[in-house]
Amino acid sequence: MAETTYAKGLEGVIAAESEICQIDGANGKLYYRGYSIEDLAAHSSFEEATYLLLNKHLPSEQELKEFSARMRESRGLAQPVLDMIAGFPSGGSPMELLQSVIAYLSGTVEHQIQHSDTCNCRRTLHQVAQMTSVLAAYHRFREGQDYVAPRADLSQGANFLYMLHGKEPTPQEGRIFDTCLVLHAEHGFNASTFTARVVASTYSTCYCSISAAIGALAGFLHGGANERVMDMVDEIGSKENIEPWLDKALAAKRKVMGMGHRVYKAKDPRAIVMENMMLDLARQRGETYLCEFLEQFEKAFRARMEEKGKPIYPNVDFFSGAVYTLLGIPRDLFTPIFAAARSSGWLAHILEQRKDNRLFRPKCLYAGPEPRQYVPLKARRATTGAATA
Ligand SMILES: CC(C)(COP(=O)(O)OP(=O)(O)OC[C@H]1O[C@@H](n2cnc3c(N)ncnc32)[C@H](O)[C@@H]1OP(=O)(O)O)[C@@H](O)C(=O)NCCC(=O)NCCS
Structure with missing residues (x-):
């Protein structure tokens, strides 16, 4: 038996083999199935990237046509799903809604036989297609507006903007949002993907795996940093306040949102693509203040960190x-959008897990009391500590 080591948070532990995603953190490179994120962002639609993640190769024209048609015909939401979204308690978060809807969707399609090592991707693909529809419907209902039915002539990204705003986006807006989905579709063995694979390893359904992964992504250590960047921008208030705000924040050892990465030790390649899209959109709209603010902020932050040798x-x-703000998307949908995009990567990992499955069952290092005598209730002395559960 191999020597067992303990790594808190499984840091550095290799928990599975995967052919899906390669991250070269030192050089700021990211590849889906061997294709660079720069090429995919420049040339692929979200549908094509999803095909690649699920099928291991780029599609031919005919394959893409058929695959896109399948995704597009799955976009619409059935009335029971719309009723569920409309009735979701207003105190719940859109991530909780998404998690619940995914589980609910399992009952709205023909039951799948998933107790084997094969998964019927044809049916589960509709989850990937429908997640943005769910978010658009949720936002419209809470604004007192009607559901907008999807359009099959638009890309996944353009269709989301159409269903959200009830107005066709410009080709540039549609393309930019679709590329945002490509950029977030996959990123290796992060917490939510690992969660999806752990659930899949029990031969639970794709619905259970994906709703569990959404739960993992909901935590602010994983999803949510982009919302916090915008909160930070609001808190700072003006470009003039960037320098004094940074002085105070860094002196207080506060983590600056949107900066740094556990894996990338160079500029995140997705950030480079995203920054260019932000600049294009802002210039085209004539709304450049936010971009100027972020660029000034980045310069000031990096100068301070470089001074410290970090x-x-x-x-x-x-x-x-x-x-997303320039595209008129409300802030609390940022993390759910991340989930909608990442669902294609999760599905690829679920399929890969099932192909060569081994139930995940790590050990824990027991740090509790040694075996001890059970004391009958009446014979116990009152404890002083507060109950913890
Ligand atoms: C993602 C994150 C957790 C990685 O942290 P990490 O692995 O500790 O990063 P590094 O080891 O490269 O950090 C080197 C140093 O820079 C500091 N640093 C890293 N990111 C920082 C940030 N965003 N703001 C301020 N200081 C930061 C670290 O505290 C560390 O300082 P130390 O040497 O005094 O301990 C961290 O960068 C962070 O919290 N970023 C903000 C949240 C965010 O944007 N998350 C989304 C990630 S996609």
Whole structure:
């Protein structure tokens, strides 16, 4: 038996083999199935990237046509799903809604036989197609507006903007948002993907795996940094306040949102693409203040960190919130959008897990009391500590 080591948070532990995503953190490179994120962002639609993640190769024209048609015909939401979204308690968060809807969707399609090592991707693909529809419907209902039915002639990204705003986006807006989905589709063995694979390893359904992964992404250590970047921009208030705000924040050892990455020790390649899209959109709209603010902020932050010998670069979240804001997307949908995009990567990992499955069952290092005598209730003395559960 191999020697067992303990790594808190499984840091540095190799928990599975995967052919899906390669991250070269030192050089700021990211590849989906061997294709660079720069090429995919420049040339692929979200549908094509999803095909690639699920099928291991880029599609031919005919394959893409059929695959896109399948995704597009799955976009619409059935009335029971719309009723569920409309009735979701207003105190719940859109991530909780998304998690619940995914589980609910399982009952709205023909039951799948998933107790084997094969998964019927044809049916589960509709989850990927429908997640942005769910978010658009949720936002419209809470604004007192009607559901907008999807359009099959638009890309996944353009269709989301159409269903959200009830107005067709410009080709540039549609393309930019679709590329945002490509950029977030996959990123290796992060917490939510690992969660999806752990659930899949029990041969639970794709619905259970994906709703569990959404739960993992909901935590602010994983999803959510882009919302916090925008909160930070609001807190700072004006470009003039950037320098004094940074002095205070860094003196207080506060983590600056959208900066730094556990894996990338160079500029996150997705951040470079996202920054360019932000600039294009802002110039085209004539709304450049937010971009100027972020660029000035990045310069000031990096100069301070370099002075301390800590080169820290922006990650994708530093710019994505600005892109979404320019596209008129409400802030509390930023993390759910991340989930909608990542669902294609999760599905690829679920399929890969099932192909060569081994139930995840790590050990824990027991640190509790040694075996001890059970004391009958009446014989116990009152304890002083407060109950913890
Ligand atoms: C993502 C994150 C947790 C990585 O942290 P990490 O692995 O500790 O990063 P590094 O080891 O490269 O950090 C080197 C140093 O820079 C500091 N640093 C890193 N990111 C920083 C940030 N955003 N703001 C201020 N200081 C930061 C670290 O505290 C560390 O300082 P130390 O040597 O005094 O301990 C961290 O950068 C962070 O919290 N970023 C903000 C949140 C965010 O944008 N998350 C989205 C990630 S996609």
